[in-house]
Amino acid sequence: MTAGLPDRISALQARIQRACEAAGRNPESVELLPVSKFQDIALVREAVALGFHRFGENYVQEGAARAKAAPDLDFLLIGPLQRNKARLALQTFREILTLDRPELAQRLGRIVAEEGWVRPVWIQVDLWDEATKAGGCPEAALDGLLDALGHHPALPLQGFMALPPPGLTAAFQQLATLRERYEQRLGTRLKLSMGMSGDLEAAIAAGSDQIRIGTDFFGSRT
């Protein structure tokens, strides 16, 4: 009744291809990150057989169990991170996409220094005042967070991640502008992780480097 994983992935790749063509971009410049939260591990294994090995997970505990069962895969944290789960998160995840406050940056910095780990981080930004709901650093607090992060060699900054309110089409362009401003200020290249199942086309048009896809990749979550 439902399409299988290979069909869904082909359909997604066709969408990415078309969106890139329309935007004059190389499809290889957009990473398709499957979001495996609440999905059966068998389905994740099926995705691995189709060439994927990086997966986004929302919850630290669930991700930790998963990473233990599948140490050959790379899991990235795309959900909120509490201070008391920082060490487990750093142990579990290859990258943290939801750094959003100075205290967390300091805590992560101390742990990676102690352990000798290197973890690429992304700053989750919230330009729409949704901080209480989904986390994310408001624009006014961004400089303070960057100061706290410093140029920590073990927490290399990859760019900005965002979860804009659904349907707010101007959001992706706002994020692109923010990226440009901070690339100039920091003198470094920054990526954007934005776009999900329902809005990947608009995100790619605005310059997204990484789209995070759950539903349209794995099917609806159980």
Ligand SMILES: *Cc1c(COP(=O)(O)O)cnc(C)c1O
């Ligand atoms: C669940 C989730 C996604 C994927 O959402 P879909 O609409 O299922 O593609 C992407 N990013 C974050 C942060 C999520 O929590």
